[in-house]
Amino acid sequence: MSRLFSSILLPCLTLALAPAATLAQPAWPDKPVTLIVPFPAGGGTDLVVRTLQPALTRHLGQTLVIQNAGGAGGTVGSGQAARAKPDGYTALAVTTSTIALSPSLYKNLPYRPAQDFDYIGFVGTSPYVLAVHPSLKAATLPALVQTLKQRGRGTYASVGAGTLSHLLGAMFAKDQQVDLTHVPYRGAAPAYTDLVGGQVDIMFDNPVGLAPFVQSGKVAAVATTQPTPILPDVPTFAAQGMPAYTQSLWYGLAFPKGTPPAVVERMNQALNAALRDPAVAADLAAKGVDVKPGTPQALTGAVTQDLAFWRDLITTVGVQFD
Numbered sequence: 001m002s003r004l005f006s007s008i009l010l011p012c013l014t015l016a017l018a019p020a021a022t023l024a025q026p027a028w029p030d031k032p033v034t035l036i037v038p039f040p041a042g043g044g045t046d047l048v049v050r051t052l053q054p055a056l057t058r059h060l061g062q063t064l065v066i067q068n069a070g071g072a073g074g075t076v077g078s079g080q081a082a083r084a085k086p087d088g089y090t091a092l093a094v095t096t097s098t099i100a101l102s103p104s105l106y107k108n109l110p111y112r113p114a115q116d117f118d119y120i121g122f123v124g125t126s127p128y129v130l131a132v133h134p135s136l137k138a139a140t141l142p143a144l145v146q147t148l149k150q151r152g153r154g155t156y157a158s159v160g161a162g163t164l165s166h167l168l169g170a171m172f173a174k175d176q177q178v179d180l181t182h183v184p185y186r187g188a189a190p191a192y193t194d195l196v197g198g199q200v201d202i203m204f205d206n207p208v209g210l211a212p213f214v215q216s217g218k219v220a221a222v223a224t225t226q227p228t229p230i231l232p233d234v235p236t237f238a239a240q241g242m243p244a245y246t247q248s249l250w251y252g253l254a255f256p257k258g259t260p261p262a263v264v265e266r267m268n269q270a271l272n273a274a275l276r277d278p279a280v281a282a283d284l285a286a287k288g289v290d291v292k293p294g295t296p297q298a299l300t301g302a303v304t305q306d307l308a309f310w311r312d313l314i315t316t317v318g319v320q321f322d
Contacts, residue, residue, distance in 0.1 A: 028088050028263050032063040035253070036084075037093045038077025040070040043159055043188030044208035048123060048251050049093050051283050055274035060267075070187050072106075073160035074098040079110030082117065086258035091120070091267070094252045097163040100306035104314040105162040114307060118259045119299040121268045122292040123251040123275065124284060126206040127226035128168055129234065131219045133198045141223050141240040144202070145176045153179040157191040157203040160184055164249055165191075167310075168204040170319050175244070195219055206249050207231055207288030230288040251289070252299045268296055 035053075039045050049066055057064045069077030074097055081092035099113040111117075130141075138144035148154045156173070158166035161184040173180035183200050185191035188209045195203050196218045203210075203219075207230045214221045214231060221234045225245050228234075237245035253271060255264060272293040274280055281291045 028260075028266060029060055029062040031089065032065050033060065033089055033091060034065045034067050035091045035093060036077050036081045037066055037068050038070060038074035038081075038098055039068065039159065040187030040189060041068050042192075042209070044126070044206045044249075045074075045093055045095055045251060046187075047208050047287060048284065048289055051287065052123065052271075052274055052280065055277050055280045056270055059270035059273045070160075073102065073162035073166070073184075075102055075106060075109060075111070075162065078102075081254070082111035082256055084256045086118075086256040086260075088255065088259055088263035088267070090256065092117070092254045092256075093123075094119070094254045095164075096247075096249045096306060096310075097160075097165070099252075099303055100310045101164060101167060101314065102162055103307060104311040105167075105319060113303060116257050117254040118257055118264050119296050119303065120253040120255060120264055121271050121296055122294050122299050122302075123253065123271070124289040124291040125248045125250045126208055126287075126289045127224050127228050127248050128164065128204050128245075129207050129210050129214070129221050129225075129228075129231065130168075130172070130202060130204055130223045130237075131195065131210050131214060131221050132202045133195060133200070134217070134220055135198055136201060136220075138222060139220065140235075141237065141242060144222050145178060148176075148178040148180070148201070153181065154201040155181045155183050155199075157183050157185060157195055157200040159188045159191055159205060160186065164247065165204050167314065167317065167319065168245070168247065169202070170317050171244075171313075172204070174317060175242070211288055228288050230286065250292070250302065254299075264296055 037046050037049050053064050069080055078098045084090035102109055103113055132138055136147050138147050156169040194200050207228055211230045213219045221231055223237045224234050225247050275291045275293045284291055
């Protein structure tokens, strides 16, 4: 009897005393991963993420499900992601606008960029383009400024209040001393519609979404913040006497704070593998995005630096929301 008792008891004791780490754990991911895009479908961030989606799904071995959650310049969806369970099954598409600008623009931001996320890595960077409705008949920046001053007033669209699209428009109006009314939209797609239709005069946005309208002649591009192969004939702001406009938008991915480090590292590996896929890199380059594989630490460091940079610039421009 004692031998039988020992043969039953000892394995049970061994199992009970075994460290938790040695027990079988399901490998991450063992189910689909949701990626929140804090803007409506059809805008630049959405198009970038959807370009990555098939390759990320392949490298993760599980489906990457995109969930659009637009509103308040991307802060609604970002706040939703910050409050999600940090188990690796909810991620967030982050941008310069939602992470570096928003804390200086919103008094009651529903997340803290420096504290509420574990950053996975960069996706890439993209310059900004100043696009105008053809009715302005302005092929250059000086011509545009002259036309706007002659009109006495104008309008500029943005992809949402508090985005880089909005801030650049406000900077432009102040720098050039032109009377421009800000018209915020719930994402890029409706803003493009009204720019093409002539309901608004100008718009700052990245070429991911704007380039097709420029290439078809529905809108005109008068300047870019950085040279871009997708619009090779469009001169930079600096080349037209406005050296302060050199900003680019970065895209990245993040998890809610507290996500296991091994999961962050695994997602970073999958992201970098997707970005190094020649077909993905070429597709993003065709949209005006320069891919930027790297480490979680690289994006975390950039967030820290950009928060300080944009805080100083926003103070100068004098834009803030409740």
